[in-house]
Amino acid sequence: MPTALRDSGITVIGDVPWGGHFSIFYETRSDLLDTVAQYFRAGLANNEACLWVISDPLTKKQARSALRRRVPDFDRHLAARNIEILSSHEGYLKGGRIDARRIIRGWQAKLRTALDKGCEGLRICGDTAWVEREHWQSICDYERKFHAALAKHRMIALCAYPLSKGRATDVLEIARLHQYTVARRKGEWEIVQTPDLKQAKQELQRQNQDLEQRVIERTRRLEVANEALRAQIAERRRAEEQLRAAQDEIARVARLTTLGTFAASVAHEINQPLTAAVANSEAALRWLRKQPPNFKGAHNTVKCALTDANRAAAVIKRVRSLLTRARPRFVSLDINDVIREVLALTRRDQDGRQISVQTKLSSKLSPVRGDRVQLQQVMLNLILNAIEAMSANKKRPRNLLITSRMNRAGSVLIAVSDTGPGLDSESAGRLFDPFFTTKAKGMGMGLPICLSIVEAHGGRLWASPNSPRGAVFRFTLPAAGKRWLRAKRRQPSS
């Protein structure tokens, strides 16, 4: 049941929920008509179907004209059957007697029709001016059953009782059967409070206060918990940042230490011939400054200086070849050959660890321009990584799949897929960072080197998850030709 409140249209009652059941005791016909008109006016304005069961001596015609005066667009609503006026015989006394169940079923049927029409619900007003003493017990029985039935439906009911007919006990009884009872007293409408109602209201108020208190309490506790959580998150983030900084520092120091040692030895190696070259050049100048100049001495020392300079150059050359191993030799090659060569090289690793190797190598590949040894190094790295990743778990299948094909951009695309544990999101972001490794004995240099080789060839290298498990490493190499030349121009140092 939606809890949205409905406007009762009656000022002293205000908004009521669906299932609202209240009664009015009226003195004069105009009191009744005013109140009922306000009631229906609000209902019609809020798209509720309205039903008025009138009572003698009021006729349907009088009822219609009374509403027409007080409710805007009344005739339109009447024509649209948004409001219906029934006589007490049609409403309550079908078959000549008061049958609570039949009456209630009747209201329920009206409600279904209203809902089918797209109305929000049904608003009923029943006048009991026709009720005689002998009906009193039956009408109370009906009210009781109706009250119970109302609670479950999108219905609001207003029961009108003429004050002139009721006795004090009757009024009390009626009041007890309704949530609200409104009576016309001293020219003003006011709510008749029964002790039950008062008590219920107080209880409700108390529970409301209690609830509110508990909400405040709970909110405060949540706020405290929230604050603690926020502090923990901040603390964790700070710790992660510190960890990351420490790792960066370690990597930096490791690089510097190696570099520092290396630089010191290179500096010494170069300093010796440099010192000699300087001294020899000075000596040569002195021979030349003599009167007469000693050309033979100058010649000899310049020759020595030249030897020294060449020695320094040789040191530089040695260092350079050490750093780059050898200059890459770019030739046109079939990447499938490279894949097959490396697979042959790693056969021992595959067999030793029960890896099933599958290849799907396209026979329609363009040749690529590249350094065979470097590309072998990339394949070797990716294949050994895959084999190692799958070796940990003995139960899962270990399938290594290597494919090659042309992609839509006209590059050669190579993929190495494994069924290992795959990449967690933390590792995935840092795979290609130098010194990052997930292996116990890893240097963390394999993938960064692969990346730099592939990029130097004008290609791309990336990792993604395999389905249902594992990882796929893919790289592209531009096909030899114009594309390669363009890439080459962008990477002149390769």
Added chain:
Amino acid sequence: MATSEASPTVIVIDDDPGVRKALQNLLQSVGLQVEALASAQEFFGRKLPEGPCCLVVDVRLPGRSGLDFQEDLAKAKVRLPLIFITGHGDVRMSVRAMKGGAVEFLTKPFRDQELLDAIQSALEGDRARREHDNAISTLGRRYESLTSREREVMALVADGAPNKKIAAQLGVSEITVKAHRGRVMRKMKFRSLADLVRMADKLRAAREADQGRI
């Protein structure tokens, strides 16, 4: 520079043949005699040159380092001025070298003038030391030719005693003292009394230094 003296020699010790050859070239271009050696051990196997001499030594040598070599020289009482050259000198190393009596501590690569200036001052020092040593030994030889009575007279004259007092102290006549004194002046080739006083002091200091060293 006395023309009679042998020309000065620089002994270079560096294990790097290129540097060794370059230093040799540089020093020869300014008219210095150079002996180039590859290790400290080679030095002790050879005769020291006649004329003034100094050493140019690389700190980092195979076997005995340059600093070890400096200690070896002191032990062997070879008092040759020493210039260190090094590829990577640190403060500690240079302090140790200078305390050991090194003339200069140069870091490679150095300006040639720095090295030549250092060599020049080292050779000056060695020449002065040699002259001093020569003078003392000549004086010593002449002193050896004096009789014991003549040495007594010379010591008393140097102390400022008049002939009369010397005669009284030695129990001889003043005439005899004068005769001894004349022979001392002639044998020692002193030209004046002042000469005698100065030389006697030098001789005494050298002898005391000798005794102190032994």
